[in-house]
Every structure is written in C-alpha cells, then in structure tokens.
Amino acid sequence: MFLFLINIFDVFCVAVGKDEPAWSVKYDPSQICAFIGSTVTIKCSYKYPSKRGKKETEVKTRFWFTKNNRVPVDLKKDSDYKDRITYDVTKSSSFLTIKDLKQRDSAEYKFRFITNQPDGEFTGSPGVTLTVLVQVRRSETQTELKCESSCDQIKPPSYVWFNKEKKMKQQTSSIVVSVRDGGRYSCSVKGHDDLRSPSVYAPRPPSVSVTPSGEIMEGSLVTLNCSSDANPAAKYTWRKKNNQSVVSKDQQFILSSILSSDSGQYYCTAQNQLGEKTSGLVSVQVTYAPRPPSVSVTPSGEIMEGSLVTLSCSSDANPAANYSWYKEGEEAPKASGQNFTITNILFKQRGNYYCEAQNSRGRCNSTVTVNVVAGKSDRGHSYN
Numbered sequence: 001m002f003l004f005l006i007n008i009f010d011v012f013c014v015a016v017g018k019d020e021p022a023w024s025v026k027y028d029p030s031q032i033c034a035f036i037g038s039t040v041t042i043k044c045s046y047k048y049p050s051k052r053g054k055k056e057t058e059v060k061t062r063f064w065f066t067k068n069n070r071v072p073v074d075l076k077k078d079s080d081y082k083d084r085i086t087y088d089v090t091k092s093s094s095f096l097t098i099k100d101l102k103q104r105d106s107a108e109y110k111f112r113f114i115t116n117q118p119d120g121e122f123t124g125s126p127g128v129t130l131t132v133l134v135q136v137r138r139s140e141t142q143t144e145l146k147c148e149s150s151c152d153q154i155k156p157p158s159y160v161w162f163n164k165e166k167k168m169k170q171q172t173s174s175i176v177v178s179v180r181d182g183g184r185y186s187c188s189v190k191g192h193d194d195l196r197s198p199s200v201y202a203p204r205p206p207s208v209s210v211t212p213s214g215e216i217m218e219g220s221l222v223t224l225n226c227s228s229d230a231n232p233a234a235k236y237t238w239r240k241k242n243n244q245s246v247v248s249k250d251q252q253f254i255l256s257s258i259l260s261s262d263s264g265q266y267y268c269t270a271q272n273q274l275g276e277k278t279s280g281l282v283s284v285q286v287t288y289a290p291r292p293p294s295v296s297v298t299p300s301g302e303i304m305e306g307s308l309v310t311l312s313c314s315s316d317a318n319p320a321a322n323y324s325w326y327k328e329g330e331e332a333p334k335a336s337g338q339n340f341t342i343t344n345i346l347f348k349q350r351g352n353y354y355c356e357a358q359n360s361r362g363r364c365n366s367t368v369t370v371n372v373v374a375g376k377s378d379r380g381h382s383y384n
C-alpha cells in the first residue's frame with residue numbers, strides 16, 4: 001500500500017516563566033501546518049545571561065534536533081535531513097527551514113544551544129509536531145482518498161476537497177472516486193484553505209527514450225528510459241512487444257551488453273493507485289557485422305559444361321548486407337548481389353568462388369567450389 005501523506009507541524013511554545021528566565025527558547029508561531037513536499041520554517045528566539053561573574057557568555061554551538069537520543073544529534077548530521085535543511089541563526093533567534101517535507105519529518109523539533117559557561121547548555125522543550133495525511137487506497141474499481149489531520153486536535157476538522165481546482169461537495173475525511181475519471185484531487189482542512197495538499201492523479205501518458213539515440217552497436221550499453229508525471233509517483237514496467245514478458249520493473253531498462261536478439265519493440269507502463277498508462281512503442285535495432293555467409297551452388301555436384309549455374313549467398317546482418325562475388329585468384333569482382341548466375345558455364349570457369357557480405361559494421365566471406373565437367377561434344381577440347 002502506498003501512503004500519500006501531508007504533514008502539519010505543531011510547534012508548541014515553551015513554557016516561559018513569569019520572571020523572564022535568563023535561559024529560554026521560545027518557539028514562534030506555536031503551530032505550523034505544512035503539506036508534504038512543501039517547505040516549512042520553524043522559528044525560535046532564545047535567551048541566555050550575557051555574563052556570569054566576569055565571564056562573557058559566548059554561544060559555541062546551536063542546532064536543531066528531533067530524536068530523543070541520550071545525546072541530541074544535530075539534524076545537519078542526520079542523512080535524512082542534511083540535504084534538505086538550512087539554519088539561519090543570529091545571536092537571539094534561530095530558523096530551521098526544511099524543504100521537500102516527508103511524512104517521516106513528523107517529529108518534535110527542538111532547538112539547543114551550548115555556551116562557554118559551566119553548565120551553560122539549554123534545550124527548548126517541549127517542541128512537538130504533525131499531521132495531515134492523504135492516504136490513497138485502491139480497490140478493484142474504486143479509489144479511496146483519505147485526508148487526515150491532527151492540526152486541530154481538539155475538534156475533528158472538516159475537509160474541503162478539490163477536483164482540478166473545483167471544490168467538491170464532499171466534506172468527509174474520505175472520498176471515493178472512480179479509477180477511470182482522470183481527476184486531480186487535493187484536499188485541505190477547513191480553516192486552512194491556504195494549505196492545499198498537492199494533487200493526486202493517475203499517470204500521464206509516459207514518454208520513452210533510448211540512449212544512445214543513434215545506431216546501436218552489438219555489445220554496447222543501451223538504456224531505455226520511461227517517464228510519466230504522476231502523483232503518487234508511478235511504478236514502471238518495461239515489456240517487449242512480441243513477447244509480452246516483463247523485461248524490467250525499473251524506470252530504466254538497462255541492457256549492459258546488448259545482443260542482436262534484443263532487437264525489437266519495447267513499451268512501458270506507468271502505474272499508481274489512481275490508474276495506469278502505457279507508452280508508445282520504442283524500437284531498438286542492434287546493428288552488427290555480417291555473420292559468415294552460407295553459400296550454395298545450383299545445381300549441386302558436378303556441373304556439365306554449358307549448364308546454367310547459380311551461386312547463392314546469404315548472411316544475417318544489420319543493416320542488411322550487400323554482396324560481391326569473387327573468383328579465387330582474380331582481383332575484380334565477378335558480380336554483385338546475392339545471386340550470381342552463369343548462363344553457359346565453361347570448363348575454365350571451374351574453381352573456388354567466394355561471396356563477401358558487407359555492411360557498415362564490417363565484412364565476412366565464404367567460399368564455394370564449382371566443379372565443371374566437360375560436355376560430351378567438346379570433351380577433347382576441354383581437356384587440352
């Protein structure tokens with residue numbers, strides 16, 4: 001099951017004592033609602049005594065953290081966060097910006113600072129979090145979309161649903177939509193109309209590409225790429241046309257050392273909980289040098305002088321090969337084309353012939369022997 005989630009962050013105010021404590025962290029605003037994929041900034045202001053005795057206070061370290069480890073770990077050192085967060089810190093305030101929000105970002109965010117004073121450390125606590133979630137469930141024929149919120153924890157919120165920007169009638173947390181109606185749905189919590197969830201929709205028709213784009217040489221690396229706009233993100237399947245078998249379940253189908261048997265037409269399918277779309281066909285033609293040609297002589301066996309003789313040559317090649325016929329010991333080709341016909345063969349034309357198949361990838365030849373026996377009438381002459 002795929003979850004599509006939208007977060008709402010609640011950052012609670014720190015209880016600030018009546019006497020303006022010397023050490024404090026104050027979060028403002030105390031509640032932040034945000035959707036998955038969006039960017040949120042959590043702010044706080046913090047205080048500490050400027051001196052202790054004669055020693056000026058200096059802040060050595062300040063950071064944000066979430067996990068309740070024994071030792072708080074700076075989010076900047078958390079691989080889940082480090083590329084998505086920025087700190088903006090002054091002497092009295094700190095901003096934590098998280099972009100591309102994920103469901104797992106639901107957590108309690110706290111700010112901590114450490115000074116040069118003995119025991120001069122402080123954490124603003126509590127600092128809480130979370131949740132609006134849209135969960136997409138799919139059955140055979142219908143899809144259930146669910147919008148959930150704990151943004152307002154006191155009374156259950158009402159919901160506003162949109163299909164292609166148009167407000168829908170439903171106000172329940174779950175709605176059921178047809179799998180085939182091509183809608184784009186989003187929701188918001190009533191009273192937070194500005195905070196709209198991203199739309200969920202079935203995949204758009206996928207586009208496909210082949211890299212490299214030109215001629216594909218046997219043995220080379222070829223990548224077929226499928227791409228479809230979809231939310232939730234599509235899952236991809238690659239198939240070969242004549243053999244409907246699945247060749248890849250990744251967005252990219254990689255043929256690391258392509259064979260001529262990999263030639264053919266391929267297509268991909270993009271699927272998510274709201275539907276499925278199939279791409280057009282993409283053609284992969286693997287080029288290769290001619291294979292050793294097969295050659296034959298008709299008629300076979302001994303050939304009577306004066307007969308009609310056909311030499312045939314055939315080679316598997318891509319692109320298709322052209323053919324040249326040579327006689328052993330002669331420079332110039334006797335003929336071009338797959339078949340070489342000699343209408344009235346002479347005894348002196350006996351010998352080895354070879355056929356050369358050639359295309360842009362290379363060439364290859366095979367030899368055939370033509371056995372001519374002298375005709376009755378001029379036998380004497382022929383053996384001279």
Ligand SMILES: *[C@@H]1O[C@H](CO)[C@@H](O)[C@H](O)[C@H]1NC(C)=O
Nearest residue numbers: 207209211223225226227252
């Ligand atoms: C696949 O195609 C998509 C859309 O054209 C593109 O964004 C993506 O970078 C491509 N991936 C690769 C590995 O080429």
Ligand SMILES: *[C@@H]1O[C@H](CO)[C@@H](O)[C@H](O)[C@H]1NC(C)=O
Nearest residue numbers: 240242243244245246247262
């Ligand atoms: C389809 O291709 C796969 C692998 O390319 C092969 O294992 C399978 O036997 C083929 N099926 C048919 C019906 O040709």
Ligand SMILES: *[C@@H]1O[C@H](CO)[C@@H](O)[C@H](O)[C@H]1NC(C)=O
Nearest residue numbers: 298310312313337338339340
């Ligand atoms: C060559 O001859 C064969 C029969 O021997 C025939 O089937 C084929 O079509 C011929 N090819 C060409 C290009 O003439």
Ligand SMILES: *[C@@H]1O[C@H](CO)[C@@H](O)[C@H](O)[C@H]1NC(C)=O
Nearest residue numbers: 321322323324336358359360
């Ligand atoms: C055969 O093909 C090769 C490569 O494509 C080309 O260089 C050559 O001239 C062709 N020969 C004939 C006889 O058409």
Ligand SMILES: *[C@@H]1O[C@H](CO)[C@@H](O)[C@H](O)[C@H]1NC(C)=O
Nearest residue numbers: 326354355356363364365366
């Ligand atoms: C025929 O092919 C062989 C190797 O496959 C090559 O050594 C030979 O030179 C070729 N003959 C001609 C006449 O091209």
